Amino acid sequence: MTRGLRELLDRSPRERAELGLRGRALVERSYTWGRQAEKLAGVYRWLAGGGSRPEAIEAAA
Incomplete structure (x- = not known):
């Protein structure tokens, strides 16, 4: 963490400033x-049997 801050x-x-603008754009998007x-x-649709597994769901190994 110290190295990253440095x-x-x-x-x-x-x-x-450019990093900040890119970060804000990411959050807004x-x-x-x-x-x-x-x-x-999408998660609820998937749970109800409609469609493929959403990216928000991690598959258990």
């Missing part, structure tokens, strides 16, 4: 309430 702090302000609701609905 690497981040060693980047230029511009690089850190993948982790909105709407996207999470879609994922949960």
Whole structure:
């Protein structure tokens, strides 16, 4: 963790800003309430026997 923080702090302000923008875009694209609701609905459909296993479900080994 210390190494990761040091690497981040060693980047230029511009690089850190770009990382922040990319991180925000990822969250807005993948982790909105709407996207999470879609994922949960996919799980319920799968549990009810409709379709393939959603990516949100890990197969037990």
